[in-house]
Amino acid sequence: MPLTSRHPAQQPPRRVAPPRTRRRTAQTLLASAVGVCLVAASAPAEPLGIGDPLFPHLGNPGYDVRAYDLDLTYSGTNDRPLEAVTTVEKVAHITAELDRINLDFAHGTVRSVEVDGEPAVFTGVGEDLVITPDDGLDPGDSVRITVRHTSDPRPGDREGGWVRTADGLALANQADAAHLVFPCNDHPSDKAMFTFRITVPEGHTAVANGLPTAVDRAPGTTTWSYRTRNPMATELAQVSIGRSTVLHRTGPHDLPLRDVVPTEHRTALEPWLAKTPAQIRWMEDRVGRYPFATYGLLLAEASTGFALETQTLSLFERDLFTDPALPAWYVESIMVHELAHQWFGDSVSPRTWADLWLNEGHATWYEALYAEKRGGRTLEARMRAAYESSDGWRAAGGPPAAPKPPEPGRKIGIFRPGVYGGAALVLYALRQEIGQEVFDRLERAWVDRHRDGNASTADFVRLASETAGRDLTGFLHAWLYDDTTPRMPGHPDWRSSGRAVTAEPGPHTREHPHGHLPGPHGHRPAAGGE
Numbered sequence: 081m082p083l084t085s086r087h088p089a090q091q092p093p094r095r096v097a098p099p100r101t102r103r104r105t106a107q108t109l110l111a112s113a114v115g116v117c118l119v120a121a122s123a124p125a126e127p128l129g130i131g132d133p134l135f136p137h138l139g140n141p142g143y144d145v146r147a148y149d150l151d152l153t154y155s156g157t158n159d160r161p162l163e164a165v166t167t168v169e170k171v172a173h174i175t176a177e178l179d180r181i182n183l184d185f186a187h188g189t190v191r192s193v194e195v196d197g198e199p200a201v202f203t204g205v206g207e208d209l210v211i212t213p214d215d216g217l218d219p220g221d222s223v224r225i226t227v228r229h230t231s232d233p234r235p236g237d238r239e240g241g242w243v244r245t246a247d248g249l250a251l252a253n254q255a256d257a258a259h260l261v262f263p264c265n266d267h268p269s270d271k272a273m274f275t276f277r278i279t280v281p282e283g284h285t286a287v288a289n290g291l292p293t294a295v296d297r298a299p300g301t302t303t304w305s306y307r308t309r310n311p312m313a314t315e316l317a318q319v320s321i322g323r324s325t326v327l328h329r330t331g332p333h334d335l336p337l338r339d340v341v342p343t344e345h346r347t348a349l350e351p352w353l354a355k356t357p358a359q360i361r362w363m364e365d366r367v368g369r370y371p372f373a374t375y376g377l378l379l380a381e382a383s384t385g386f387a388l389e390t391q392t393l394s395l396f397e398r399d400l401f402t403d404p405a406l407p408a409w410y411v412e413s414i415m416v417h418e419l420a421h422q423w424f425g426d427s428v429s430p431r432t433w434a435d436l437w438l439n440e441g442h443a444t445w446y447e448a449l450y451a452e453k454r455g456g457r458t459l460e461a462r463m464r465a466a467y468e469s470s471d472g473w474r475a476a477g478g479p480p481a482a483p484k485p486p487e488p489g490r491k492i493g494i495f496r497p498g499v500y501g502g503a504a505l506v507l508y509a510l511r512q513e514i515g516q517e518v519f520d521r522l523e524r525a526w527v528d529r530h531r532d533g534n535a536s537t538a539d540f541v542r543l544a545s546e547t548a549g550r551d552l553t554g555f556l557h558a559w560l561y562d563d564t565t566p567r568m569p570g571h572p573d574w575r576s577s578g579r580a581v582t583a584e585p586g587p588h589t590r591e592h593p594h595g596h597l598p599g600p601h602g603h604r605p606a607a608g609g610e
Contacts, residue, residue: 127206128182130267134433134485134494138256139267140182140208146170147273148314150262152231154321156281158244161188161230166262168225178217181225184259184266185209187236191228200225209263227263236260240492243395246381247342248284248322250395252388255433255492258314268429269534271311279303280321287320287340289392291374308391309373310532313429318390320378331357331375332364338376342398345379352401352411353377359416362453363423363446368524371427371531377415387414389421389443409455417447423527431536436494437480437560438540441503442523448504463508464574466501470565471576473498480506481537481560506559512569513555514548522547 129137147169152162168183181195186207193202193211201212211225233242233249240257243250251261259266275293278286282300290308297303325343327350330336339353356377360370372392379398388395396418400411425439452459477496478484480503486493511519522544526535529543537560545552558566568574 125180125203125205125208125210125212127208127210130269132267132432132434134483135256137206138184138433139270140184140265142178143171143181143265145265145270145272147275148262148264149275149277150319151277151279152319153279154249154281154284154286156284158233158242158249158321161232161234164188164229164231164262166227166229166264168227168263171223171225177219179212181211181213181217181223183209183211183225183227183263184256185227185229185263187241187260188230188232190263191230193228194226196224197226207259229263231261243380243382243384245322247324248320250320250322250378250380250382251318251390252384252386252395253315253317253390254388255315255494258317261317264314266314268313268315268433269431271313271429271532271534273310274308274312274317276306276319277303278305278319278321283323284321285324285326285340287318287324287326287338287378287393289316289318289390291336310371310391310427312391312426316389316391316426318378318393318395320380320393322381327353329354329357331360332370335360335370336374338374338393340376340378340393342379342381345398345402349379349398349401352415355412355415356419359412359419359450362450363416363419366446366449366520366523367423367527371423371527375419375422387418389418389425391422391426394418394421407455409451412454413447413451416450417443420446427532428527428530429534431534431539433494434481434483435536436483437499437503437506438535438537440495440499441480441507444500444504445507459508462501463505464571466505467565467568467571467574468577469497470502470505473502474563474565479561479563505565506556509559509566509568510544510552510556512571514544514552518548 127137128140129135130139130141132138145168149167149169151165153164154162171181184207185204190202190204190209193200193209195211195213198214200214203210209227213223217223231242233244240252240254241260243252253261256266258264274289276288276290278288279301280286282302284302286302286304288304288306289312290306292305293307294305295302296305320340323343324340325346327339327341327346328337337356339356341349341353356375360375364370374392376393378390378393378395379401380395381398383399384395384397387397387400396414400406400414420443421439424442428438430436430438448459448462451457451462473496477498480498483494483496483499514522525547526540526543530539541553541556544556565576
């Protein structure tokens with residue numbers, strides 16, 4: 081759902097803080113995409129990126145964020161900007177001497193910036209907030225950056241970030257829309273701890289990733305605080321604000337579960353939410369212990385057309401659970417898809433966006449296994465159908481591990497069938513090649529070895545070879561990178577038609593490119609099957 085930045089009217093330049101003698105003479109610049117014009121160093125500021133193969137301008141080089149502290153104040157209506165303070169904690173500079181620090185931020189007004197408590201010069205260029213501390217930064221330095229800004233839920237030039245619901249707000253930041261909400265290093269390779277403090281009017285409830293730490297009540301307002309216990313990619317941040325009820329239950333190993341639901345629908349939704357503990361046990365039987373300190377579902381009163389694996393609090397449309405046309409096995413398999421992402425994509429995050437198949441292929445794999453258990457359609461039948469479309473998917477969007485870049489301004493264009501069904505097909509081929517027992521050991525080893533970290537396609541190929549006790553590089557390279565689909569082990573009669581049977585997903589069905597989710601760009605499955 082990520083999209084282009086807004087460009088507010090230009091404002092007169094202003095000086096935030098005089099640079100010290102180490103800084104060159106400052107000059108005024110025109111207003112930027114973040115709505116602020118400030119004094120910058122004489123060498124022109126420029127947007128930077130970490131060189132992601134698909135999106136080279138995402139993220140920022142030269143540092144590692146250890147923690148974010150987000151303080152948000154909601155006025156009571158979702159058509160006004162929130163007042164916000166984002167503190168980027170423990171920014172450790174590990175690569176080279178820096179004169180400036182770039183953060184991603186593109187849909188709000190920056191009011192001030194401090195570095196280690198001292199006012200700093202800043203400006204906006206493209207979708208970057210460029211900060212010039214009084215003194216340069218050397219490798220190994222650690223600084224604290226505090227940005228006072230607004231966070232605007234009103235639509236801009238592109239979707240993503242805040243989702244306006246019937247009674248408040250939620251977040252949908254994939255792939256690069258977190259920086260439409262708060263200043264950050266918006267790339268999954270830089271995971272960090274998060275603390276949230278959300279102040280809302282009386283009658284509203286605020287929930288965020290992680291565990292609750294405090295509820296502070298004042299006349300007319302309440303501040304809800306949450307903290308993660310595991311690092312998190314910015315795309316997975318979630319904040320829910322609304323007239324909601326939080327339902328609590330216990331999962332395996334006394335895991336605290338909490339679901340956020342519209343209060344008026346809590347009774348109708350309870351039977352669905354009660355399925356989560358058994359689904360977690362089902363996943364744990366296959367890949368090991370659930371990786372986080374809590375889990376739950378956020379059921380939003382919004383028409384999104386997708387579900388999203390925001391860490392520890394997956395986002396769903398409320399209508400998915402109340403539409404009588406949807407068979408139970410189908411709804412439950414979508415729940416398992418997002419649950420599986422907590423291991424594959426959240427705990428083990430992609431190193432680059434070209435590694436997306438590792439997220440979506442695995443989530444689709446476990447969704448398909450669960451649908452076989454509950455819906456009766458065999459995994460083999462689903463994989464054969466995917467094989468028939470595979471050559472068409474590769475031609476349209478690239479092979480699973482080498483997706484074609486999307487159209488400019490449409491980063492969600494990488495969420496194509498090839499990284500869902502096509503990537504699950506890779507896993508099926510691998511299981512056919514190495515056998516069920518070795519494959520199951522590989523899955524457990526993958527999430528255990530890379531827990532709370534990032535991993536790449538090359539890491540997966542290495543671990544697969546190590547687990548199987550033989551070099552699988554050639555086998556997997558063909559499945560992951562070839563323009564045409566290799567022969568399926570054990571199924572020499574399978575053929576790919578060279579065209580995709582199913583059209584590529586629109587922006588509202590990226591989580592399920594076969595139309596798995598109801599919505600303006602999807603279709604509902606027939607009661608008897610997909």
